[in-house]
Amino acid sequence: MKYFTISPSPALARYVRSFWVLEHEVSVGQPYIHRTMADGCAELIFHYKGRFDELLANDKTELSFNSGVHGQSQSFRRFLIREDFGIFGVYLYPFAVPVLFGIPSTEISNEMPDIVTFLGNTGAELEEKMMLAAGTSERVRVMSEFLENCLRKNQPSEPAVFSVINQIIQSNGIASVPELAASSFLSTRQFERKFKAFSGFSPKLFSRIIRFQSALNAYGDKEKSLTEIAYECGYYDQSHFIHDFKAFSGDHPRFYFSGRTEGTGYRDV
Structure with a gap:
């Protein structure tokens, strides 16, 4: 592969x-x-x-x-x-x-x-x-x-919400959405509407998905436990980590990080 x-x-x-x-x-x-x-x-x-x-x-x-x-x-x-x-x-x-x-x-x-x-x-x-x-x-x-x-x-313009979306991605979903929203100088309702139009999801759901993606990137690191991965990716406890991971991937994180699950071959290259 x-x-x-x-x-x-x-x-x-x-x-x-x-x-x-x-x-x-x-x-x-x-x-x-x-x-x-x-x-x-x-x-x-x-x-x-x-x-x-x-x-x-x-x-x-x-x-x-x-x-x-x-x-x-x-x-x-x-x-x-x-x-x-x-x-x-x-x-x-x-x-x-x-x-x-x-x-x-x-x-x-x-x-x-x-x-x-x-x-x-x-x-x-x-x-x-x-x-x-x-x-x-x-x-x-x-x-x-x-x-x-x-x-x-x-000839695209760049609304303030672009920067917010970027910061959530760069922080692996850990950035404070309320603080970022305030920095965009938009009302809460305007911010959420624009955020969804440009990202496809609400700020909360988008942040959860980006946080999950950051956890996926820990694949192959044999030195970290699931608990360490969960906390480093911004999860407050392991139960929330497991819940999101199963919802977004279909696998329990323990099985995924074992390397035995389907579709991970490209990560081993």
């Missing part, structure tokens, strides 16, 4: 956290199961090789898209593939969706629209270019040109 990230250009760094690539050769008779976790940030996804089935309830499956958007989410999803695959992703800051595409973040919360549903004919043209690209460098170029053009067309 091969997984790596690529930094965006300076022009995109305010809106794109990273580009990433995940490739894997699936062994015969051993399908790969990938699990996406709750995340406060949306992603553009392009499957340039192979195509996944989403595993639904009651043992049902549904063919996933070739290309699309994985909106910011508060739950996990599971996907299965029986062939070799390659994926190119664009990991966005939450406010990038309204800035780049003129769509409120709330419209894609917990949703996974395909790229044509999301962007129309523009999405179809982008998908074709990404699928025909000769390799990673060309995909980065195609995607960077597309996103930089979106910025030029939309």
